[in-house]
Amino acid sequence: MPSSFYDRPTVEVARALLGQTLVRRFADGRVFSGAIVEVEAYTADDPACHAFGGRKQRCEVMFGPPGFAYVYFIYGMYHCLNVVTESDGIAGAVLIRAIDDSAPSVRESKTNGPGKLCRYLGIDREFNGIPLFDAKQELYIKSGRTIKDREVEISTRIGITKAADRLWRFHVKDNHSVSRRK
């Protein structure tokens, strides 16, 4: 997807990312790609967002131009991948919570959950700030399939305590790789 795809309201980008393809090219030549099936939106005026308290070293890229990766380390053992949204100077990002890895069951999926997905794809802070609209990168997002509204389920975000009532989580219905169900 071109960088302009991310240069709009974060919640709108989150919904539009469902179905797009995340591609990971490893140094040894192996390639993994899968459709994005679960996302969450985080904005500057959102208490649950890392950028809510203003510019900090950790979340600096969220304030930069759209289409870049925001990768952070959490709970002492996991990384989470986001795509920066909104125009340069305005913070915003979409957390990629799960991608379809075509595993036969929920139990066997290795990409259903933001921490698992980064571990499986070898994504760490080295990827923080890379352009995800650039197909020459070892990690990028390309156009996938269109997900119809009736295939989308909207709910509250997972694992947060602030602004927990916002319906900013979007996931593809009945997909085995979605991280949790209600």
Add this chain to the structure above:
DNA sequence: ACTACGATCCAA
């Protein structure tokens, strides 16, 4: 320097 906490995951 010290402390509390977190956009997770898995076992029990």
Add this chain to the structure above:
DNA sequence: TGGATCGTAGTA
């Protein structure tokens, strides 16, 4: 429901 595990940010 609780433990693992550690960077970040706030306070002293």
